[in-house]
Amino acid sequence: MGLLFHLIALPFRRPLVGILIGLAILGGVFAYDWDSAPTCGGSTMEQGDVCRKVTDTTGSSDRTFDETKDNQRSAPYIWGSLGGALVLIGAVSWPIRRRRRAAQADAAAATVTTTA
Numbered sequence: 001m002g003l004l005f006h007l008i009a010l011p012f013r014r015p016l017v018g019i020l021i022g023l024a025i026l027g028g029v030f031a032y033d034w035d036s037a038p039t040c041g042g043s044t045m046e047q048g049d050v051c052r053k054v055t056d057t058t059g060s061s062d063r064t065f066d067e068t069k070d071n072q073r074s075a076p077y078i079w080g081s082l083g084g085a086l087v088l089i090g091a092v093s094w095p096i097r098r099r100r101r102a103a104q105a106d107a108a109a110a111t112v113t114t115t116a
Contacts, residue, residue: 022086
């Protein structure tokens with residue numbers, strides 16, 4: 001949950017980094033072959049295969065070829081939305097931060113001038 005919070009806050013704190021990470025995610029979405037056969041543990045699944053995932057917390061869960069393929073089909077939309085949001089928020093917050101910093105610098109310069 002902490003990583004998700006940092007990814008959401010990143011474009012507001014460091015807009016250029018948010019834009020670059022968002023573009024990298026979008027590049028990966030477009031470069032990856034989402035129509036390939038799903039994999040389970042590094043091996044390619046075939047129709048009729050069942051993938052068993054064993055974890056310490058929830059025990060084990062089974063996924064069929066079709067369930068794994070459906071999850072793979074929705075993944076580009078999820079990752080594309082995340083990358084697009086990072087780029088959009090970073091692009092909007094960048095000029096706002098630049099104007100705010102310029103105003104703070106002008107105020108600091110005016111304060112130094114009036115006290116000197």
